[in-house]
Amino acid sequence: MDVITNLLGGFSTCLTLPNIGMAALGAFLGTMVGILPGLGPSATMAIILPITFGMDPTPAVIMLCSLYYGAMYGGSTTSILVNVPGESSSVVTAIEGYQLARQGKAGTALGLSAIGSFFAGILGTISLAFLASNLAEYSLKFGPAEMFSLVLMGMFTIIYVGGKDITKSLMSMVIGLGLGTVGTDIVQGQPRFTYGVSELLDGIDFVILVMGTFGIAEVLESAEEYMKIVPMKVRLRELFPSLADIWYCRWAILRGYFVGFFICCVPGSGPTIASFLSYGVEKSVSKHPEKFGTGVIEGIAGPESSNNAAVSGAMVPMFALGIPGSGATAVLLGGLIMYGLKPGPMLFVDNADFVWAVMASMFIGNIILIIMNLPLVPAFASLLRIPYGLIYPAILIICIVGAFAVASGLFEVGLMLVFAVCGYFMKKGGVPAAPMLMALIMGPMMERSLYQALNLSHGSMLVFIQRPISATLLSVIVLMSLYVGIRAIMGKKAAVEEAEE
Amino acid sequence: MKKADRIFGVIGLGLALWSYLESTRLQYMTEFTPGPGFFPFWVGVVLALLSIYLIIDTTIRKPSEKDNKKILPARHMLYRVGFIMLMLVIVRYTMPFLGFPLTLTLFAAVILLLLEHYSILRSVVYGIAYAGVTWFIFEYMLSMGFPKGFLGI
Numbered sequence: 001m002d003v004i005t006n007l008l009g010g011f012s013t014c015l016t017l018p019n020i021g022m023a024a025l026g027a028f029l030g031t032m033v034g035i036l037p038g039l040g041p042s043a044t045m046a047i048i049l050p051i052t053f054g055m056d057p058t059p060a061v062i063m064l065c066s067l068y069y070g071a072m073y074g075g076s077t078t079s080i081l082v083n084v085p086g087e088s089s090s091v092v093t094a095i096e097g098y099q100l101a102r103q104g105k106a107g108t109a110l111g112l113s114a115i116g117s118f119f120a121g122i123l124g125t126i127s128l129a130f131l132a133s134n135l136a137e138y139s140l141k142f143g144p145a146e147m148f149s150l151v152l153m154g155m156f157t158i159i160y161v162g163g164k165d166i167t168k169s170l171m172s173m174v175i176g177l178g179l180g181t182v183g184t185d186i187v188q189g190q191p192r193f194t195y196g197v198s199e200l201l202d203g204i205d206f207v208i209l210v211m212g213t214f215g216i217a218e219v220l221e222s223a224e225e226y227m228k229i230v231p232m233k234v235r236l237r238e239l240f241p242s243l244a245d246i247w248y249c250r251w252a253i254l255r256g257y258f259v260g261f262f263i264c265c266v267p268g269s270g271p272t273i274a275s276f277l278s279y280g281v282e283k284s285v286s287k288h289p290e291k292f293g294t295g296v297i298e299g300i301a302g303p304e305s306s307n308n309a310a311v312s313g314a315m316v317p318m319f320a321l322g323i324p325g326s327g328a329t330a331v332l333l334g335g336l337i338m339y340g341l342k343p344g345p346m347l348f349v350d351n352a353d354f355v356w357a358v359m360a361s362m363f364i365g366n367i368i369l370i371i372m373n374l375p376l377v378p379a380f381a382s383l384l385r386i387p388y389g390l391i392y393p394a395i396l397i398i399c400i401v402g403a404f405a406v407a408s409g410l411f412e413v414g415l416m417l418v419f420a421v422c423g424y425f426m427k428k429g430g431v432p433a434a435p436m437l438m439a440l441i442m443g444p445m446m447e448r449s450l451y452q453a454l455n456l457s458h459g460s461m462l463v464f465i466q467r468p469i470s471a472t473l474l475s476v477i478v479l480m481s482l483y484v485g486i487r488a489i490m491g492k493k494a495a496v497e498e499a500e501e
Numbered sequence: 502m503k504k505a506d507r508i509f510g511v512i513g514l515g516l517a518l519w520s521y522l523e524s525t526r527l528q529y530m531t532e533f534t535p536g537p538g539f540f541p542f543w544v545g546v547v548l549a550l551l552s553i554y555l556i557i558d559t560t561i562r563k564p565s566e567k568d569n570k571k572i573l574p575a576r577h578m579l580y581r582v583g584f585i586m587l588m589l590v591i592v593r594y595t596m597p598f599l600g601f602p603l604t605l606t607l608f609a610a611v612i613l614l615l616l617e618h619y620s621i622l623r624s625v626v627y628g629i630a631y632a633g634v635t636w637f638i639f640e641y642m643l644s645m646g647f648p649k650g651f652l653g654i
Contacts (some may be wrong), residue, residue: 051639167558168506171513171551176521178544184539185527193523216589223585223616224578389617392608394631396585400605401593401639408646412547413593421586428503428572443540451534459533 003130010356019059019357023365026063030070031372035078035380036388039395040088041071042327042434043218046210047398049335050405053415057339057351061358064335066365068328069121069311070273073373074380076113076304079256080106081381089271089307092279099295111241112249112297113304114373115362118256127261127495128319129359135320136345144452145463149473151446154323157267158438160484168431176436179204187451199411204333206404208403208412212325212419212428213433215399219392220424240374241297243390249301256305264313270326271310278306293373312362319347319355325443327434330466334441505572506559513552523546581616588612601640601649606630 013019035042044067047062051061075090080097093113100109128241142150159169180195183203259281260274282302283292292299314325315332322344324330336343372380403416423433457463465471520541527538545632573579588608610628613619617629636654639645 150563167551167555168509171509171548174544174548174551175513175516177540178516178548181520181540181544187534188528188537190527190537192527192541220582220585222584224522224574224645256510336575379603387617389619390627393612393627396589397609397631401591401635401645404647405639405645410593410596410648416584417593419588422587424582429509430572431509447535447540447628457533 003133006133006356007360008130009353010358010360011363013058013353013357014062014361017060018366020045022059022063023066023361024368026066026166027061027070027073027365027368029374030067030072031074031077032383033067033070033368034090035074035217035383036391039218039222040189040214040328041068042331043208043214044071045328045331046207047215047334047395047402050207050402051398053338053405057336057341058354058357060339061332061335062361062365063352064332065315065358065362066368067306068308068332069362069365070369070372072304072307072311073114073117073369075115076300077110077373077377077381078384080113080300080383089154089275089310090304091302092275092303095279095293096296096299097210099293100300102296103295106297108241108245108297109300109411110377111374112245112301114303114370114377115241115246116249116253116256116301117308117373118366118370119253120260121312121369122363124261124309125255125359125362125366127309127354128312128315128362131265132316132320132359136348137315138346139321140349142345142469143465144449144456144471145470148446149464149470149477150321150323151442151449152451153473153477154267154321155435155439155442155446156480159182159435160480165430166484166488168429169435172426172431172433173435173439176439176445177443179191179209179436180440180447185198186444186448187369197411201408203444204415204440205406205412206331206437207338208416209398209419209440210331210334210437211402212416213423213437215402216396216416216420217423217427217433219395219399220420221427223392224386245297249298252298252302253305255281255285256302257309259302260306260309261313264310264325264400264460265316267314267317267325268321270314270328271307274310274313275303275307278302279366320345322347322445324438327437330434330438330441337441382474383434452459503559503562506555508645510552510555510559511547513555515623517549517552518543519545520548557618584616585612596650597648598650600652600654602632602654603636603650603652608632 014023029044029048030041033041045067048064048067052063072089075085076093076097079094080101083094083098085091085094097109097113139150157172159166159173180201180203184190184201185192191201207291223225256278259278260271263274263277264270279299279302282298285294286292286298288296314329317323317325318333319327322333322342324333333343335340336347340348341351342353390469399416400413403413404410405409406412424434453463454461463470464474524538524542524545527541527592528536529542530536547615574582588611592604592608599607606625606628608628609631610624611629614621616641637646
């Protein structure tokens with residue numbers, strides 16, 4: 001009951017004109033980002049973040065959150081109309097969506113994906129409110145030892161669950177930890193890796209890293225070639241699927257919500273994995289799996305519902321434990337720190353008004369998005385006619401402004417460019433940048449909790465295994481590592497045998 | 502991909518060495534707690550181990566389908582990327598002399614003209630529009646304090 005009372009309180013905070021306006025702005029930007037290929041939600045959030053410096057955290061985070069789930073709505077439009085996914089979680093939507101569009105059912109596909117996203121988004125937000133608040137209450141018992149083990153587990157989960165190549169993901173994470181040590185250390189106040197550069201004394205701002213490795217690197221990759229997209233035309237009256245279609249997809253939407261929300265509560269999974277899993281689930285429960293790939297409506301409804309519910313799922317560890325569940329929530333987490341908030345269980349105690357207002361705003365954001373994504377889809381789709389060559393110089397200018405805004409200096413712009421080059425080649429070499437970003441944010445947290453835990457235990461490392469919660473978390477890391485290690489060895493063995501045959 | 506992985510391994514090894522060397526000039530432990538050198542030391546050690554593993558793995562593993570894929574794009578694409586990066590670096594170093602609006606107008610106009618093949622007029626108009634709108638919002642309205650050039654803006 002407490003949750004409902006708090007949520008109603010959240011509505012009273014967020015139902016003001018500026019907050020609704022920010023939710024609408026975020027939804028609009030998110031839909032645009034989702035529709036336009038070449039820039040993902042994490043990069044856009046990172047680019048916009050410095051511009052929100054000095055703003056009140058509630059409207060700023062309301063905007064960033066609605067941008068995140070707005071991108072999930074918008075991503076399906078390009079997948080369906082041009083077979084080019086606007087962002088990675090809509091890749092799977094293109095399989096069935098584009099086939100439906102070719103059969104003249106683009107409106108049905110777009111409508112179903114918007115309706116699925118809406119229901120899953122609302123269900124996901126309700127689940128987020130209940131789960132995050134209870135988890136936060138439980139994690140209030142955590143001391144420094146538990147926090148250290150939790151952060152460590154969060155990092156390993158991100159690698160093991162989300163990483164395609166474990167070694168490269170681990171290396172990316174360790175490099176991120178190294179970047180996190182740049183600046184004045186927390187123990188003796190000594191400068192590390194600063195070499196007399198005063199701008200580095202405060203450390204490397206995560207905004208710089210994320211704008212370089214996500215923002216500019218993504219733009220560079222998209223700008224490699226002249227991109228011209230010609231979307232299919234959709235009429236407004238075609239956009240509303242029949243009630244029979246919606247009724248037919250009801251279980252697919254529900255399954256999508258379950259898969260998306262609960263999978264993404266585990267750090268590292270993210271909406272892309274959720275949408276692929278949901279597609280797999282739909283195919284396996286279908287009575288006609290052979291028709292998948294030819295334009296099956298539940299093949300859109302499931303994954304699209306799933307990627308929206310995944311956004312709420314990924315916010316559970318971020319709000320309750322201060323651990324980001326995906327690249328975009330890492331940006332959001334960094335944003336919370338930037339606004340002077342303390343992500344984690346204390347957020348529900350110290351800034352309860354803020355948390356509940358943001359959660360309540362997600363209901364409003366979803367309502368705004370269903371309005372934007374049904375009648376306004378033809379207008380948004382026409383954005384695809386703007387050549388990408390005209391868009392990316394503007395994005396680069398905003399990145400420069402964003403980097404400059406971090407400390408009102410050009411040093412940060414230069415640093416961002418260094419990260420942009422690194423990010424571009426990392427993308428090309430298949431090295432994920434998300435673990436590096438998460439480690440940069442969580443590294444100092446980890447160092448601080450290690451310092452505090454050992455200080456309290458007078459230097460005894462046993463504190464980590466004597467405390468039951470910490471010991472459990474560390475056991476999970478060991479078990480996960482064993483599982484991943486054994487799987488890797490078996491995989492290598494199988495590959496060798498196959499090669500020998 | 503194999504070659505790229507090996508290069509990444511070597512870069513990782515270099516970074517590991519850098520982190521280790523930095524840790525040697527810092528205190529490793531205080532009486533009870535880790536000192537400032539503790540994290541850089543372990544970052545160096547773990548990164549070195551992972552890098553060595555990656556290098557060995559790329560040396561002994563049989564090339565897969567993924568390994569045969571080219572990781573860098575065609576030369577003309579790489580030129581485009583290189584040109585954009587060069588322009589960004591020029592922006593970084595010329596902004597203190599030319600000022601924010603002029604630098605960014607030139608930046609956008611040159612990219613549109615040379616890479617996207619717009620006419621001179623359209624490139625300049627778009628450049629002025631991009632830089633003008635950004636300058637108006639962030640300098641005029643939000644007073645962000647961008648560098649001023651010889652024009653005084």
